[in-house]
Amino acid sequence: MSREVTFRVFRGEPDEDGVPNGELVDYTVEMDEGMVVLDVIHKIQAESAPDLSCRWNCKAGKCGSCSAEVNGKARLMCMTRMADIEEETPEGEPVLIKPMQAFPLVKDLVADVSWAYELNKTIPPITGPEEKDWVFSQEEADRVQEFRSCIECMLCVNTCHVLREHNMFDEFAGPRFFVRLADLEMHPMDAGDRLEMVKDDLGIGYCNITRCCTDVCPAGINITDNAIIPLKERVVTEYYDPLAILAKKLGLRK
């Protein structure tokens, strides 16, 4: 027996001031076995709304393009199974689909994430030895590989209250870029020092460790405990630890 599900999807564009201007539109589609949310969006496009905007690429959780808010929770549409969504959606209610709310709107489900690309350019790249064939252990690699598994879906940024509620995009780098910074700072061969930047320009102090970012990460990166807290500790040691500052003055440490 075929089953139908109704999606209530945000449709609209920003007005001249950039404020989202649109409406929620209901679409009812027939379910096939094993569908994910993105399949339903594609079915809506194929059946009734070819101009419904949504980003996607790999449809396998590897590229981080199809981020959206499904029933109010930020997730990858390609990795969210309809079986789970139907279970969490109250009987008789539609499934609510909106674009990521922390970013400006482009149209429908597409958010403008250009902020992330601009910010990334300000982070100094790796500076390692000129000689080829670097040698380091798998244990050292493991620590950084966790950060390297980030797919830049921006779900963490969308969820972080410093950005979402307080809109501090100019003063705070957000979880994705602390992961990037942790990757560079803990890279076994990198000689760069970005701690002053982490403290001042990127505003790590604003994070008060609510772990919302970690909760939504589809790559399962332990953002708060493994990236943000160690960076905070390094900043504290470098700039606020009196013994460390004294040792530095005396030339006992770098």
Place this chain on the structure above:
Amino acid sequence: MTDVRNHQYDVLVIGAGGAGLRAAIEATRDGASVAVICKSMLGKAHTVMAEGGAAAALANKDPRDSWQTHFRDTMKGGKYLNDWRMAEIHAKESPDRIRELEQWGAIFDRIPPGLKGADGKPLKAGTISQRNFGGHTYPRLAHIGDATGLELIRTLQDRGIHSGMDVFMEYTVRRLFKSDGRVSGCFAYNRADGTLHTFQGKTTILATGGITRCWAVCSGSWEYTGEGHALAYWAGAEMGDMEFVQFHPTGMIWPPSVRGILVTEGVRGEGGVLTNSEGERFMFNYVPEMYKDEFADTQQEAQAWVDEVIADVTATQRRPPELLTRDVVAKAINSEKKAGRASEHGGVYLDISWRDEEQVKKKLPGMYHQFKELAAVDITKEPMEVGPTAHYVMGGVKVDPVTQESSVPGLYAAGEAATGLHGANRLGGNSLTDLLTFGKRAGEYAAKAAAEIDGYLEISQTDIDAVVAETLAPLNRQEGENPAKVVEDLREMMQEKAGIIRTGALLEEALSDLDELGARGEKTAPGGGRIYNPGWHQALEISAMADISRMCALSALAREESRGAHTRDDFPVPDRSHWGKVNSVIWLEDGEMKIRHDPCPPISAELRALLDASDLSEEE
């Protein structure tokens, strides 16, 4: 008058996957101003989906490896239709491309302490580790778990953004312009805001990836609609070997919504076994003559090889037949299905669950999550169901093996968009080092050529007006089909008539169906406006998909033999006397698609000596 904005750059790079980014990095290093024009956002290109690894004869994991062996393996895997000069350059230069990637921040998996090579000498702990893959004699693939593509693209992205290149994200290129017989620039529209753009470039590099979205079951994203191939063809470039489309043997088949998603060959490299509905490990029945000496013929011997691999000691046993080349494994799975021994949902079983649970999660984390989340299958406890999926096109723009320039002056191609390296069948792991090696070369030579040119060639206003009108036409049509329907019909048709097993009759039908589908494609009505309108974008993709599909069907019809990825039911064996010695060439002339067959370039005696003598004597 429609507003069209013009841009000028020394080098235009179309595509921002591995080949495009590597080309752009090289071109900027040589001082060129570079525009990277890409359909998706930066870092999302198809390269991100590569899983198993990048093949390079670093000889870290097995000191017996060398560029010569890599060259031999690549030629053998390609059934000797490869351009041997590209195979030589690739085998020689890949190791340096990997080492350089490491210096740009890529963190490959490492060799643990305490390992010994075949000669008993210790391997160097902490250097880049390498994994076994189909068709590679030794463990050769540098990798990061099963997410090598992500590491590669992120590394190039983070390097690239500091190199001075300008990136035009979510722009689709619709046409290459020619002036005085040279490619002088291109036309693109911005997918996000619908604005129209011309780019003048002294040289242009196509790094647009593949075409496998033309088949219903494929491992490719929406991007793989083949515009790059079509752009080159429309500009008059010669296209080679378009009949060779690789069906990867292991794609997901259940549930329907995930059909085609790739299951990495790494599963088999780590000891995964293929069985049919009767529980038989069928690959032992499909070892081709040319590989008989190199593969185990008993389960015991195959298991002994896997035990050595798990113990991280140098393999002394012959490898399991699951690691035969992709063309062989895909056809074997197809034969099992035909013989009525398919799995529950019409594939075969791939089982890695006999290995330690933690090891599976560590070595294949992506596969573990993919099956758990999309199919509710725990691969550490139960087998996967898999079947062939359209994965890669060996054919593409014919290029000079050294400079990557096409037959049209000023136009270069690299990566999957180009042809030559892989012949009739690509070895797993060779595409990532293909795009690094030849992406670098394309960037280098395109920048050098651009440096010799003063100023920009004028683009004809008539040409601009024509492509603008064509681009906006779907939005002006009030009545017509949903473009999604035409695309779906095209993909189903290609799957059925130009898929893994082909016949002359079906290919003839495919060609006539494509006339009709192409005509339907010109009449779709997506509705909506120019702001981020996927229906409009899809309507514009159809002409490229139809022409690409036609190239494939036409060259598949002409090749009356079975070789590598091309299998004809009506010509089931390789024809060594003729077809084994020619490459197909397709080009556009007076509005018509033409085909001819050129002899493979003669190989030097020195390199010929590296090849498998018994294969070659059979080829005589």
